[in-house]
Amino acid sequence: MKTVYGYADVISGFFEFPTENARRILPPHLQPAELHHGTSIFSMTCFDFDRSSVGPYGEVVMSVVVAPIVKPGERLPKFALYPYMVGTTTRAAREHAIERWHLPHWMEDVGIEWVRDERTLGAKVTLDGTPLAELTIGEHSWQPVEQLYQSFMKDESGAYQANIVMEGEQSEHEEETGRLVLHDHPFNRVLQIGDVAEAPFREIWMRRGIQTFDPLLTLQTA
Amino acid sequence: MDPVQGKDPGKSTFAEYDYSNFYYGAGDDPLNLLGPFSDWWREARPNGYYLYSEALQSAPATRVQVRNGKTGRVQELINLASYNYLGISYRPEVKQAAIDATNLYGLGASGSPILSGTLEVHRQLAREMAEFKDKEAAILFPTGYSANVGFIAALMRSGDYIILDQYSHASIVDGAILAKSNTLWFRHNNPLDLERKLNKAKGKKLVVVEGVYSMDGDVCVLPEIVEVAKRHGARILIDEAHSTFLFGPNGRGVAEHFGLDNEVDFHLGTFSKSLGGQGGFVCGSRDLIDYVNAFGRSRFFSCNLAPPVAAGLLAGLRIAAAEPELRTKLWSNVAYLRRRFAEEGVDIGKSTSQVMPVMVNNDARVFAVAEKIQDRGLFLQPVTYPAVPKHKSRLRVSVSAAHTEEDLETAVHVVAGVLREEGIIR
Numbered sequence: 001m002k003t004v005y006g007y008a009d010v011i012s013g014f015f016e017f018p019t020e021n022a023r024r025i026l027p028p029h030l031q032p033a034e035l036h037h038g039t040s041i042f043s044m045t046c047f048d049f050d051r052s053s054v055g056p057y058g059e060v061v062m063s064v065v066v067a068p069i070v071k072p073g074e075r076l077p078k079f080a081l082y083p084y085m086v087g088t089t090t091r092a093a094r095e096h097a098i099e100r101w102h103l104p105h106w107m108e109d110v111g112i113e114w115v116r117d118e119r120t121l122g123a124k125v126t127l128d129g130t131p132l133a134e135l136t137i138g139e140h141s142w143q144p145v146e147q148l149y150q151s152f153m154k155d156e157s158g159a160y161q162a163n164i165v166m167e168g169e170q171s172e173h174e175e176e177t178g179r180l181v182l183h184d185h186p187f188n189r190v191l192q193i194g195d196v197a198e199a200p201f202r203e204i205w206m207r208r209g210i211q212t213f214d215p216l217l218t219l220q221t222a
Numbered sequence: 223m224d225p226v227q228g229k230d231p232g233k234s235t236f237a238e239y240d241y242s243n244f245y246y247g248a249g250d251d252p253l254n255l256l257g258p259f260s261d262w263w264r265e266a267r268p269n270g271y272y273l274y275s276e277a278l279q280s281a282p283a284t285r286v287q288v289r290n291g292k293t294g295r296v297q298e299l300i301n302l303a304s305y306n307y308l309g310i311s312y313r314p315e316v317k318q319a320a321i322d323a324t325n326l327y328g329l330g331a332s333g334s335p336i337l338s339g340t341l342e343v344h345r346q347l348a349r350e351m352a353e354f355k356d357k358e359a360a361i362l363f364p365t366g367y368s369a370n371v372g373f374i375a376a377l378m379r380s381g382d383y384i385i386l387d388q389y390s391h392a393s394i395v396d397g398a399i400l401a402k403s404n405t406l407w408f409r410h411n412n413p414l415d416l417e418r419k420l421n422k423a424k425g426k427k428l429v430v431v432e433g434v435y436s437m438d439g440d441v442c443v444l445p446e447i448v449e450v451a452k453r454h455g456a457r458i459l460i461d462e463a464h465s466t467f468l469f470g471p472n473g474r475g476v477a478e479h480f481g482l483d484n485e486v487d488f489h490l491g492t493f494s495k496s497l498g499g500q501g502g503f504v505c506g507s508r509d510l511i512d513y514v515n516a517f518g519r520s521r522f523f524s525c526n527l528a529p530p531v532a533a534g535l536l537a538g539l540r541i542a543a544a545e546p547e548l549r550t551k552l553w554s555n556v557a558y559l560r561r562r563f564a565e566e567g568v569d570i571g572k573s574t575s576q577v578m579p580v581m582v583n584n585d586a587r588v589f590a591v592a593e594k595i596q597d598r599g600l601f602l603q604p605v606t607y608p609a610v611p612k613h614k615s616r617l618r619v620s621v622s623a624a625h626t627e628e629d630l631e632t633a634v635h636v637v638a639g640v641l642r643e644e645g646i647i648r
Contacts, residue, residue: 016407033246036388037398038405070247076258078243140613147238174611195422202612 003100003213006051007168009114010207011121011137013178013200014065017042018192022064025084025190027154029220030066033079035201041065042196043081044135044180046112046123047211054096058089058112060125060133061103062188068150069161077163080150084190087125087132101216102153102160106187120177121205132187137203138177145170145206152219159220168209178203236265237586242608268292270589273596273603281312282498284624286601299601300629302619304498307468307576308548309624310538311498323533331526335362336515339526347536351503354543355466355474355489359511360503362532364524366463366492367393369502372520373490374430374459375400376513383423385416385456387442389435394461403428410435413446420454427456433465433476437610437618439573441465444480452485459488464577467496467542473549497538501527552576552623559621559630566638567647571616579605579616580637582646588615591644598636 022032022040032040047059061083068080086103087110088094097103108127115122115136122136147170151162178200182193244259263271272291279287279296282304289296310316323343333339344362352360363369374397378384382403386394389410398405406423409415420427429451431442442460451458462475470478477486488510493501504514514521527535542548556576563570569581582588585606592604595617606615617637621630641647 031246031248036405036407037395039407067246067248070249070254070258072254072257076239076243076262078238145238173613175613 001215003053004051005047005049005211005213007047007209007211008050008207009048009121009205010045010166010168010209010211011123011135012043012045012204013135013137013180014202014204015042015044015180015200016040016197018195021190021192021195025064026066026082027159029154029159030064030082030152033065033067042191044133046125046135048112048114049093052093052096054090054092057093058110058123059093059097060087060110060112060123062086062133062191066152075148077148077150080152082152085187087127087187101151101162101213102155102157104153104155127185127187130185131181131183132185133183134179134181136179137200137205138173138175139205140171140173140175140203142169142171142207144168156222158218158222161217161219163214163217165212165214166206166209167212168206171205172202174202176200236262236269239266240607270593270604273589273592282306283312284309284622284626284629288601290596297596297599299596299599300632301601302621302633303601303603304622305464305495305620306498306624307464307496307552307620307622308498308542309622310496310541310548311534313538313541315541316534316537319537320530320534323529327529329530330528333525334522335524335526336522341526341529341532343529343532343536344526347532347539348503350536350539350543352505354472354539355505356472356483357489357505358508360505361511361514361518361521362527363502363504363518363521364527365500366494366502367396368520368524369490369492369504370394370461371397371400372518372522373488373504373514374398374428375519376517377401377488378403378426378428382426382428385419385423385427385429387411387431387435389432389437390430391432391436391461391463394430394432398430410438411440411443413443413450416447417450417454420450420456423454423456427451427454428459429456430459430461433460433462433469434575434577436464436577437605437616438571438579439575439577440571441469441479441574442476444476444482444486448482448485457487458485459490460486462489462491464495464575466491468549468552468576473542473546493535493538496542497535499535499538500531501535548623552621555621555623555625555627555630558627559619559634562630562634563638566634568634568638568641569647570619576621578619578621579610580619580641582615582617582641583613584646585613585615587644587646588617591640591646592617594640594644595636598640600633600636602637 019040043063045061062085063081063083068077087106111126113124119139125132146167153160247255276291286301331339348360370393378401380402384398406419465476489505493499570578588604
């Protein structure tokens, strides 16, 4: 059975960072997708969910872009992610995502403040008022899309794959208009912050759409 | 099988994917990506990708006979796509030199340059290339690609640092990969970011830049790059693929243009651009060339340049050296086209060279624009993601000294007319 989430806005920034940092984050069965030799891709995504089985909530997902699994006869994904840290604004959302998707979470509620400007959308992520990360994404032309992504998870119970379809209006570009600020906090402890690019090489903004998860696939049990 | 199986049957999907989507694919078989790629390619090719690799039926001169990749019909087109910046490759004396060399040596060198494949014509070409660049010595490579790959890997090792402009040519990138060095990337033509990256580098450091960047036609900000690199004790390699024979008082390249010939450590280039031939070279001290001769594996383990090609290049080099008016004519053509494009409102980005990107900035429509332009008589290819950033799609114009003002005026009319019809410009 599919699980559907409705969103008002989703912003994603894709940033260069060293492959050696990516490999320290990834489990051995996943390979980083390199932008250049030695340069992998860190991604920060902020969701403003307005419809879900656990009500409206905000979510921040810190990920490494990895090689997708491609099988003959199956739909080709646009790309694949390994989310290594997720923060949610509600406990219900957190418990739901851990139980259903095995996503690794920061176990306290985070705050997400959306900052809307004429042609940008920003998200300031905090923990009890302490800043964790700030992401700003610039607007480009809007197109309706329906795209498949893969998400890989690993916890003490095993390794998993979720196929996720994102539908909605999308603005995608490489104008380097966005910005990332990562703060020195345990939330970001796996990153060498100084080695993560501050300007995204790609920015994606989606709005007024739905995110649909296929049933979780188990790749490996503990 | 449709690569986006599960979507509406009959719905076009080729624009949703590009080459970058078919590079990475985990799974249990390296052939798993072939099926999705073939499905996509079957749709992408008739929708515009056929414009790549259309077969020329004539010399890459200013007018070419091209077999249309979709209709199969042969069209005569004004050529704005080939390098041949000085219009040399099809000159009678170049063709005669190649014919004479074929008669003397036959088809190939029949050996590696370090064993049996060095012929007298290779020695002469290297000698005269070194003289042209005012260096002690030069070494030849089978292609420009192999020059970068072979030279970088000959010099740099695991643990060293190679710092590259983010728009570096694939051959530079692959050279860095083969060298197994730490690779850092600085923002395009940005000395401040180069400084940030050099601050992270230790030990042996090599900064690599290009004289003219091949997709944007902008010139390296070499004085600032040299200043930063020197301050950090880094060596500098300049790839003058698109600038040798064109820039500088003697045509030696961008380093000469800025008066920095002796500040740059390594001078590399190709014979395929301005001379319209094939092959690469590195110029420098005798000691450097002797070392590269010993450790440049892409050359060491390749057959040497075919003698007709080497002889043709030698004739072309002599023409380029003896006829500076060719450079004058090229720059006059470049100035003319720049002015006319500006008058028509055609955006050519930051180009200040003979390479001019006609910016379309619309990945979904660049192929339709390119098709229309070809139908109206111009040979000009689209360039789109991932060769350039998303939504920075363009048509890449190569200006030649051999173009007439009439050729260029026709090009302006066609390009501006199509861009206007398509709503790209007003």
